[in-house]
Amino acid sequence: GQNIDQPTEMTATEGAIVQxxxxxxxxxxxxxxxxxxxxxxxxxxxxxxVLDGLEEKGRFSSFxxxxxxxxxxxxxxxxxxxxASYLCAVNGDYKLSFGAGTTVTVRA
Amino acid sequence: xxxxxxxxxxxxxxxxxxVTMRCQPILGHNTVFWYRQTMMQGLELLAYxxxxxxxDDSGMPxxxxxxxxxxxxxxxxxxxxxxPRDSAVYFCASGLRPPGDTQYFGPGxxxxxx
Numbered sequence: 001g002q003n004i005d006q007p008t009e010m011t012a013t014e015g016a017i018v019q020x021x022x023x024x025x026x027x028x029x030x031x032x033x034x035x036x037x038x039x040x041x042x043x044x045x046x047x048x049x050v051l052d053g054l055e056e057k058g059r060f061s062s063f064x065x066x067x068x069x070x071x072x073x074x075x076x077x078x079x080x081x082x083x084a085s086y087l088c089a090v091n092g093d094y095k096l097s098f099g100a101g102t103t104v105t106v107r108a
Numbered sequence: 109x110x111x112x113x114x115x116x117x118x119x120x121x122x123x124x125x126x127v128t129m130r131c132q133p134i135l136g137h138n139t140v141f142w143y144r145q146t147m148m149q150g151l152e153l154l155a156y157x158x159x160x161x162x163x164d165d166s167g168m169p170x171x172x173x174x175x176x177x178x179x180x181x182x183x184x185x186x187x188x189x190x191x192p193r194d195s196a197v198y199f200c201a202s203g204l205r206p207p208g209d210t211q212y213f214g215p216g217x218x219x220x221x222x
Contacts, residue, residue, distance in 0.1 A: 031209060042199055042213035043151070087151065091209050095141070095164060098151040
């Protein structure tokens with residue numbers, strides 16, 4: 001089975017940095033994804049990690065440690081439009097299992 | 109701009125009625141996934157197909173749900189009979205593996221069963 005944990009909510013100020021942690025216990029591992037989902041919209045792909053280390057993509061970075069079953073998504077220079085739910089998803093046996101999502105609220 | 113399309117976007121129906129949701133995956137993608145999202149359960153995988161063959165539908169209530177891919181450009185999810193607890197947003201996603209398994213989501217069908 002799959003067990004994926006991430007915080008329910010986080011609040012941060014515009015221009016700040018927020019780190020969303022995700023821990024997982026899965027029966028197989030073929031990569032970890034982060035998706036962003038705005039209210040009422042579909043999830044959109046943000047990042048993919050399959051090897052240990054940091055992947056950087058503009059203001060967003062994602063880190064993976066397979067031995068610890070741990071990942072984080074780092075959002076830098078927060079903007080109001082970053083207010084959304086962020087979903088951690090593990091690819092085990094080539095199907096994704098999603099965490100419940102972390103709702104990030106960016107305040108002015 | 110390649111996108112996954114889904115129809116209808118919204119559906120309101122009465123308990124006991126049949127509901128059919130349709131998905132057109134991105135051209136060239138060979139995997140198709142159906143998900144259901146609710147506030148209580150989050151995103152749940154219902155079924156997935158690779159090269160039109162069903163590989164896993166263990167997340168789907170078998171007695172009332174069915175998923176098919178009649179051709180490479182169409183995937184369907186059918187509920188018969190529908191129940192109020194089926195009210196949710198149903199997402200279709202497609203991907204291409206190999207090389208990666210990134211899934212691209214459609215806009216979803218918001219289903220309300222009264």
